[in-house]
Amino acid sequence: MEQHRAVVVGAGIGGLTAAIALRARGWDVTVLERAGDLTPVGAGIALAPNALRALDAIGLGDPVRARAAWQGDGGMRRPDGRWLARTDAEAAAARFGGPVVLLHRSTLVDLLRSALPATAVRTGSAAVLADPGGDRRPARLTTPDGTHEAELVVAADGIRSAIRGTLFPAHPGPRYSGFTTWRVVVAAPAEPFAPHETWGPGRLWGSQPLKDGRVYAYAMAAAPAGARTPDGEKAALLRLFGDWHHPVPAILEAADESAVLRHDVHHLIDPLPAFHQGRTALLGDAAHAMQPTLGQGGNQAVEDAIVLAHHAGPGLPVPAALAGYTADRLPRTSGLVRKAARTGRLALLSARPAVALRNAAVIAVSRFGPGLVLRGFDGIADWCPPADAERPRVS
Known part of the structure; x- marks a missing residue:
């Protein structure tokens, strides 16, 4: 045929x-x-x-x-680590x-x-x-x-x-959404943590463990389109998230500048x-x-x-x-x-x-x-x- x-x-x-x-x-x-x-x-x-x-x-x-x-x-957490809402993976899978x-x-x-x-x-x-x-x-x-x-x-x-x-x-x-994102994959910190997304004023951070012992982390913040940080994106993340709860500082410490990806968020609204x-x-x-x-x-x-x-x-x-x-x-x-x-x-x-x-x-x-x-x-x-x-x- x-x-x-x-x-x-x-x-x-x-x-x-x-x-x-x-x-x-x-x-x-x-x-x-x-x-x-x-x-x-x-x-x-x-x-x-x-x-x-x-x-x-x-x-x-x-x-x-x-x-x-x-x-x-x-x-979901606050920047100081307080839990706003807990998720139940078993309940989600059942639903x-x-x-x-x-x-x-x-x-x-x-x-x-x-x-x-x-x-x-x-x-x-x-x-x-x-x-x-x-x-x-x-x-x-x-x-x-x-x-x-x-x-x-x-x-x-x-x-x-x-x-x-x-x-x-x-x-x-x-169209530009008004937000930019960063993503990075690093070795998991020694101290364990639960998967989370943390919402702060004008910015958020998420940390998710991968199967191979690494962590996928992502961040999002309001920013002008095309803005970039003269001293590097890791420095930008440290200023925005460096004092947030564990494991955020540990992930940033482990991140190499070359591994940090930054992209402005556009969408077909x-x-x-x-x-x-x-x-x-x-x-x-x-x-x-x-x-x-x-x-x-x-x-x-x-x-x-x-x-x-x-x-x-x-x-x-x-x-x-x-x-x-x-x-x-x-x-x-x-x-x-x-x-x-x-x-x-x-x-x-x-x-x-x-x-x-x-x-x-x-x-x-x-x-x-x-x-x-x-x-x-x-x-x-x-x-x-x-x-x-x-x-x-x-x-």
Whole structure:
């Protein structure tokens, strides 16, 4: 039987997942990656039950679980260490059908890459969309190697997606959220600690243990767009967080300047009119970049990939299949972009009366038990892939 050809632009988590899922549905898939290698930009990633169930659909959920740390009991704290709310990992797993797991992005990318043939991924191949395709014509991409025609193009080329700009030139694109982030992975400090996210005035910090004995730490603070620290990002973090509770000072002490990643947070707060045009689909940050405050950016890219492959199965014309993909994914992800933005504004309140009121509300809600706290993730972490999603054995 003749295979139809798909080209995925971008070899990040969403793009690689889409390539695997489409191959399982019978597509001949090529992944084009602009960078010269697949070393991911980033540090750790948390995968919630919704993303793990999506990975189950391509046979990779259990391999991810085996390589990851399962998030334990922890909670939300103040900078002085006082607990505002405690989380119950067992209650969360029971409510949402599984745990939250944490691993390094490179571990996840390596696992996804190993599920594809070596010849399926071409690095150092920048792609430009020349034609999104239509009912009677294929999509067309140009690269330094020549022209590629395909029945389906998947643009997983990130928040600055050039393909999105080609499809929707009138869209304003990503907007600066007002916040910047830092991420670092270091050896775990000698003194143990519970996983936590700590909210202070205008800034937050999170520390999450990884399975390999390291710690993934992240921070977020209000800052002007493009601002950088003349004496280095570690110095900036020490000024902002150096007097916070354990393990924050120990993590900062262990961090090398070169290992601290800083990125301004942009998001697509203005929804796109669609996630497709013709035979070309947008996926992940290219479609719905969101603030990291819900921990759902990568999770939603994985969901996108599985839903896209579900719609692009045998028998349905590609433009109609992509219309179904947009109908499924646009409302869900647009709502999450807005919710992440609201959570960011709440987490990074800076006026002391507002911070005190927020903290009092968090304490009051936590007294009703984990159910009320977890309710904010209803409809997010309990998502399941389409009922007929394939669950093939990955060779």
